[in-house]
Amino acid sequence: ETGVTQTPRHLVMGMTNKKSLKCEQHLGHNAMYWYKQSAKKPLELMFVYSLEERVENNSVPSRFSPECPNSSHLFLHLHTLQPEDSALYLCASSQDPSGNIQYFGAGTRLSVL
Amino acid sequence: LAKTTQPISMDSYEGQEVNITCSHNNIATNDYITWYQQFPSQGPRFIIQGYKTKVTNEVASLFIPADRKSSTLSLPRVSLSDTAVYYCLVPLYNQGGKLIFGQGTELSVKP
Numbered sequence: 465e466t467g468v469t470q471t472p473r474h475l476v477m478g479m480t481n482k483k484s485l486k487c488e489q490h491l492g493h494n495a496m497y498w499y500k501q502s503a504k505k506p507l508e509l510m511f512v513y514s515l516e517e518r519v520e521n522n523s524v525p526s527r528f529s530p531e532c533p534n535s536s537h538l539f540l541h542l543h544t545l546q547p548e549d550s551a552l553y554l555c556a557s558s559q560d561p562s563g564n565i566q567y568f569g570a571g572t573r574l575s576v577l
Numbered sequence: 578l579a580k581t582t583q584p585i586s587m588d589s590y591e592g593q594e595v596n597i598t599c600s601h602n603n604i605a606t607n608d609y610i611t612w613y614q615q616f617p618s619q620g621p622r623f624i625i626q627g628y629k630t631k632v633t634n635e636v637a638s639l640f641i642p643a644d645r646k647s648s649t650l651s652l653p654r655v656s657l658s659d660t661a662v663y664y665c666l667v668p669l670y671n672q673g674g675k676l677i678f679g680q681g682t683e684l685s686v687k688p
Contacts, residue, residue: 466622507621507678554620564609564668566676568620 467491470555470569478577479545485572487538487555495561496538498530499554501571507554513538514561545576581665586683595652597682599665602646610641610648613664615681621664625650652684660686 468489477483489496498510512520513532527549529541538555552573556566583599601610609628613621625632627639627648638651652659662681 466620468620506680509676552618556620562668565611565623565626566621567623571618571620573618 466567466569468555468557468567468569470553470572472572473570474573474575476575476577477542477545479547481545482541482543484542485540485553485555485574487540487569489536489538489555489557489567491557491559491567493557493559493567494535495558496532496535497556497558497566498538498540499556499568501552501554503551511540512561519561542574545574547576550574550576580677581667581679583663583665583679583682585680586685588685588687589655590687591656592654595655595659595684595686597650597652597663597665597684598647599650600647601665601667604645604667608667610639610645611666611668611676612637612639612650613666615662615664621678624663655684655686657686657688660684 471486475483495514497512499507500510501507509522510524511530516532516535527544531539552571554568554571556568558566581599581601589595609626611626612624614624615621625634625637625639627641629641632639640649662683664678664681666676668676
């Protein structure tokens with residue numbers, strides 16, 4: 465148990481669906497992150513939030529929309545995804561935006577049909 | 578950028594000590610060296626972090642020479658459950674500590 469909880473653990477969606485991934489951290493951290501990990505590829509940083517403000521967006525397509533309502537919760541809203549978006553989506557948190565030590569959730573395995 | 582280079586894969590047997598070396602030639606003065614472990618279909622888990630010389634915790638040891646251009650993660654007496662991918666990272670201090678994950682080292686421990 466890392467203190468970072470992601471739901472759902474698995475998700476299958478069609479290309480026309482709209483779904484959301486949820487992340488909650490119980491560590492009192494101020495920064496949260498979304499990563500994407502495709503098969504046999506390194507983790508790719510998608511978004512960084514610090515104190516509920518987005519501080520980084522790594523050229524992610526607009527079909528991925530993050531939301532951070534407070535420092536404990538992070539969402540990733542998904543719409544009109546493509547099959548190549550199928551991957552493991554990981555959420556992480558750190559004490560401050562320097563992100564030196566990040567604590568990861570178990571991830572959501574997403575399959576887009 | 579403090580890019581890291583580490584072996585793609587390593588094999589070991591239960592009970593052996595495993596040493597994984599990472600090179601980071603462009604490490605900056607303020608950069609720390611951090612290692613993570615990742616099991617299949619799980620998020621990476623922080624193992625150990627160091628700045629210089631030697632750091633030891635209940636899981637591993639980290640050896641860093643004086644020039645800090647490399648580091649070695651040492652796992653004592655590995656077991657089958659240590660089979661995982663190990664990542665060496667140097668958070669980009671001058672870019673807010675951003676983590677850039679490489680391919681990591683896939684460690685396979687055999688009975």
